[in-house]
Ligand code: FES
């Protein structure tokens with residue numbers, strides 16, 4: 001076991017886990033931040049997407065112990081009131097079916113807009129292609145990302 | 153104690169005689185509005201609310217809680233059910249909170265999600281729940297104001313008596329209403345007067361979903377609970393020996409338990425269990441037939457060629473029809489096993505406490521979860537509570553309770569609260585798949601291109617009846633024979649979104665495309681002629697509504713500009729399943745020698761559309777799902793185990809692989825039918841037929857990408 005500090009959603013959090021523990025399981029099992037989802041565990045679906053210094057990463061394959069110097073943002077910390085432009089657009093477009101993939105989709109979309117505030121439709125498709133939605137909400141995701149870019 | 157509703161004791165709760173006191177359990181404040189508005193928590197509302205029936209409680213504040221009994225897995229039932237109650241109540245939707253009801257077989261019937269059956273089953277019950285509550289609220293107002301009931305109007309949660317200028321919100325009348333008896337029969341609204349039904353009410357869980365609140369089964373944690381992962385045997389094998397020394401050596405592993413034919417690893421967090429499962433050494437020995445995909449291919453050939461099927465329907469005389477035919481068309485179609493693969497893997501929480509048990513988690517059939525637990529524990533079902541979480545998808549997988557049984561077993565063995573979590577590989581190898589099926593179709597045409605004979609033989613692996621003998625074209629062909637034959641395999645199968653029809657529709661609609669071509673007829677015209685036959689000189693029983701089927705065909709032909717643009721190659725398909733009619737057209741355009749799949753147009757007749765956003769989600773989602781699995785879905789086996797172990801090899805459709813989907817509805821005015829499934833079946837056929845129209849390649853097996861005919865097509869998918 002190893003003790004180390006993480007900076008999550010602007011707060012310092014001390015954790016005590018095996019060094020190889022992925023951030024995903026530290027968030028869910030140790031810190032009670034269950035908004036970040038598990039689905040594949042091998043960087044294929046994007047359900048576990050969080051931000052490392054504003055960029056989208058797969059938390060399921062990233063050992064938490066490698067992130068001690070980084071700012072981590074999860075869906076719970078994307079905005080205080082659930083009113084990040086991407087969240088607002090997701091509300092407006094009513095994107096979710098089962099909803100399980102949506103935290104990851106939102107985090108990925110927010111990271112895209114951090115890098116590129118006015119993405120083209122093709123750029124949206126490229127960026128969002130790394131997240132699977134088993135319910136098939138792709139049309140609405142696409143529409144919502146485009147709307148969020150305008151809201152920003 | 154007054155009863156608000158008599159018609160069905162099972163449907164409605166008895167209303168409590170008094171309100172539950174005005175105590176607030178807690179409340180929140182909206183953050184930025186000033187002056188600050190008090191927003192009651194749902195618990196606080198419930199603490200003082202009057203329960204009118206199984207679906208509805210109203211607080212003196214006018215706040216309304218509507219209970220939604222059926223599991224929510226993305227079909228939007230948690231929003232659309234309450235909309236129906238609120239409609240007949242004439243409620244102010246902004247005052248409505250929705251609560252997922254726990255399993256309660258005394259109060260609700262059919263508390264499950266499957267078969268696209270919830271809305272047709274509950275439509276009238278929900279409306280009555282709202283209407284009877286409104287009836288007693290209005291009667292209470294009339295009594296308190298001493299005015300005739302007929303002079304009272306209700307709008308948006310406000311009861312008004314125009315002449316005396318009296319008005320008040322629902323909450324003001326709940327105490328009086330509690331003393332009243334609701335009528336046996338109650339007047340329901342005319343659909344033209346609907347104010348909430350038919351509007352795009354947003355998903356009631358949006359806030360929680362988009363801010364990452366715990367909602368799903370996997371999000372459930374309880375202080376002191378154990379976590380467990382389970383290693384299951386390959387199909388047709390049993391445990392020979394277990395070497396758990398390496399697994400036990402992983403820090404964080406508390407115990408390794410063998411139960412039935414499985415091995416459970418128990419600890420207090422997930423990651424050590426995942427690591428331990430990788431080094432757990434279990435050897436297996438055959439316990440029946442250990443099968444691979446090559447075996448299934450041989451079995452299919454044998455069933456189709458040599459085995460006598462069970463006759464499901466026989467009309468006229470097929471032998472003479474085929475003997476007298478001017479032309480005979482024959483084709484075989486095959487589909488693989490599929491995994492449901494919801495994004496949230498299987499998981500469940502169980503806490504067995506002596507002769508009682510508590511179950512919490514994602515299930516499509518809470519009562520089956522309870523019955524399963526009761527069977528394992530040998531205790532009465534009434535001693536078991538089931539709390540239904542939101543489901544991260546289901547697609548039929550969570551109709552089964554195998555993963556619930558594991559949680560119960562392990563809780564019993566460890567004498568502790570336990571959450572069982574499956575990893576993705578477990579989810580893909582845990583069985584209960586969509587069965588693999590092969591079909592042989594034969595059609596006899598007369599000299600004018602009329603289909604005078606039709607034969608279908610379905611051969612399935614653990615498929616049950618792999619045909620739907622009374623579906624179209626049955627009734628439209630004078631001589632017809634439909635039979636099925638089944639092979640029993642240790643590889644387990646179960647319902648998968650639109651069971652059987654998820655593949656049968658593609659095979660049949662592709663075959664009919666082949667027949668239309670041989671008959672020299674336009675594919676749409678060919679179907680319409682058959683339906684004309686079904687209408688004017690039907691053969692045998694017809695279990696679909698011919699006019700509704702014609703309705704969706706004509707609508708999709710019009711909306712897709714069927715046949716109007718020679719440079720757009722189109723594929724047509726239509727299917728009736730789960731009481732709903734859906735026709736689809738796929739468009740392929742050649743761009744510089746490359747076929748580009750641009751668009752799928754759909755016309756749906758599901759009767760009244762309760763929530764257009766929810767309906768669009770289901771139709772589009774069903775099409776995306778149907779397309780994804782037709783194109784890519786493939787679960788193959790080697791020695792009793794699936795070859796695909798995660799999403800790197802078990803390919804699901806992604807953002808860049810979906811064309812534009814253009815959705816239309818036929819306003820038939822019928823009561824609403826379900827939409828969770830019916831949009832999926834026609835999609836594979838529309839795409840395959842469009843590919844044929846564009847390239848001359850006929851795709852007779854799924855997944856398309858693995859067929860030889862597909863390999864050098866270079867099909868591109870791009871939105872218009
Ligand atoms: S869970 Fe991390 S990418 Fe799928």
Ligand code: FES
Pocket residue numbers: 096097098099100101102132133134135136137226495544545
């Ligand atoms: S909404 Fe269900 S997986 Fe995306």
